[in-house]
Amino acid sequence: MRRISTALLLALAPSAALAEGTMPQMDFANPLTLDQVGWMAVILVVLYLLLSRWGLPEIGKVLEHRAGVIAKDLAAARAAKLEADQAVSQLNATIAQARSSAQAEVAKAVAEAKADAAAKAAVLASQLEAKLAESEARIDAARAAALAAIKPVAAEAASSILLKLTGSQPAEDKLAQRLDEALAARKAA
Amino acid sequence: MRLGVEMVAAMVIAVVIGWGLDKLFHTSPWLMILMVPVGMVAGLRNLLRASGGKTGG
Amino acid sequence: MAGPTIDALGQFSLTTGLGNLGRAVNFTNSNEAMLGAAAVIVAVFALGLKSKALVPGRAQSLVEMLYEFVHNMCVDTIGEEGLRFFPLVFTIFSFILLGNLLGLFPYFFAFTSHIAVTLALALFVFVFSTGVGFYTHGFKFLKFFVPSGVPTWLLPLLVPIEIISYLSRPVSLSVRLFANMTAGHVMWEVFAGFMLLLTASLGVVGAFASVVPLSLNVALAALELLVAGLQAYVFAILTCLYLHDAVHMH
Known part of the structure; x- marks a missing residue:
């Protein structure tokens, strides 16, 4: 804008000097100065009618038609996108369903296997327990038998030792009582 | 440039109105002189509008 | 100094155009240029509307661009009601734009550099927008000159100021266009005449020296092209602004 105003200042100096009388734009004595306005009115009215009745509405129609086509295409694209989205979500749901059912299956199989294993282990344990109990019983029996067997041997040994030491036969019942006491003490120890 | 025109235009109109009223009431040149400051203020008003970008009013 | x-x-x-017929009805050379401008506008429309293609070609793009430019200007400045005035604003804008642009060509008369022409256009806009104001608001439109929110005792001072400010619109509108176009054309002529003067007075040296005003004129041509578009735009946007005031009163 500044450059324009500088240009104006430069230009207006001569034109202002000449404005007195010789500037054709200010020469209102010339009938042509005002007549051109009349003809301009005629031209403008014709131009206005042409543009407002024909030119501008036609362009408007073209633009509207284009906007309509674009809007229709956009709507179609939007519908297609919606459809695709639905398909995708359906697919996702199916995948999720398959995954969850597979997981359930796996979990079931694992649980079954666990139960099976637990049952087998229980059977095995009970078997072992039974065997253990049997063995213990056998050991007990053997120990009892051994203890029972030890008594007459010990009594005989003790009576023979006593006979050699003292020369007399110890009383049968007293010896048995002492032996029982000694065995009891050994067992307790 | 634009602003200068706004200022001068208001002055011109004010002086023309003053001159016309003077002719009407035979008070020349007093109304014209009176209208000069009024025109200046109106020119400033135009400037304010033009530079403010809005026409307000 | 003799010579040019x-x-x-x-x-x-101004002279008369169109030969004897033009002389009989005072059809001037500026009217010839106006006719040319109008013819160019109509021709551009006819070219642009030839195919009405969905994907526009060059001419159609040009017309559509102009249409949307003025259309947006109307809607943005006046509002939706502005579409009523769209053909009018478009006519004025395209007429001034083509007048300015054609006026830049040699042998074409720049009718926008005539104050009578620009003043007539500005007065039409002024009278029309004032008429729209009174048509839309009746006598309430006079309130436009009463600024709101000021003490009553100031009104006798402010109302004349507002009225003068309003009345100065057509003057500033017309003088702006007239002065810009006249200044550019005078500058051109002055520099071009200067070249002739230099050559005539200094001979070969002058012919070489006249490169300076020539390059100035070339630069000026670019500037004038800008001014031609800008002033048409300013005239149109101010027309919209005045119509906005008439429709909305603020």
């Missing part, structure tokens, strides 16, 4: 003189204003003098 600078006649910067001769380009603006």
Whole structure:
């Protein structure tokens, strides 16, 4: 804008000097100065009618038609996108369903296997327990038998030792009582 | 440039109105002189509008 | 000094055009240029509307661009009601734009550099927008000159100021266009005449020296192209602004 105003200042100096009388734009004595306005009115009215009745509405129609086509295409694209989205979500749901059912299956199989294993282990344990109990019983029996067997041997040994030491036969019942006491003490120890 | 025109235009109109009223009431040149400051203020008003970008009013 | 003189204003003098018929009805050379401008506008429309393609070609793009430019200007400045005035604003804008642009060509008369022409256009806009104001609001439109929110005792001072400010619109509107176009054309003529003067007075040296005003004129041509578009735009947007005031009163 500044450059324009500088240009104006430069230009207006001569034109202002000449404005007195010789500037054709200010020469209102010339009938042509005002007549051109009349003809301009005629031209403008014709131009206005042409543009407002024909030119501008036609362009408007073209633009509207284009906007309509674009809007229709956009709507179609939007519908297609919606459809695709639905398909995708359906697919996702199916995948999720398959995954969850597979997981359930796996979990079931694992649980079954666990139960099976637990049952087998229980059977095995009970078997072992039974065997253990049997063995213990056998050991007990053997120990009892051994203890029972030890008594007459010990009594005989003790009576023979006593006979050699003292020369007399110890009383049968007293010896048995002492032996029982000694065995009891050994067992307790 | 634009602003200068706004200022001068208001002055011109004010002086023309003053001159016309003077002719009407035979008070020349007093109304014209009176209208000069009024025109200046109106020119400033135009400037304010033009530079403010809005026409307000 | 004998030889050429600078006649910067001769380009603006009016003669009659169109031969004897034009002389009989005072059809001037500026009217010839106006007719040319109008013809170019109509021709551009006819070209642009030839195919009405969905994907526009060059001419169609040009017309559509102009249409949307003025359309947006109307809607943005006046509002939706502005579409009523769209054909009018478009006519004024395209007429002034083509007048300015054609006026830049040699042998074309720049009718927008005539104050009578620009003043007539501005007065039409002024009277029309004032009429729209009274048509839309009746006598309430007079309130436009009463600024709101000021003490009553100031009103006798402010109302004349507002009225003068309003009345000065057509003056500033017309003088702006007239001065811009006249100044550009005078500058051109002055520099071009200067080249002739230099050559005539200094011979070969002058012919070489006249490169300076020539390059100035080339630069000026670019500037004038800008001014031609800008001033048409300013005239149109101010027309919209005045119509906005008439429709909305604020």
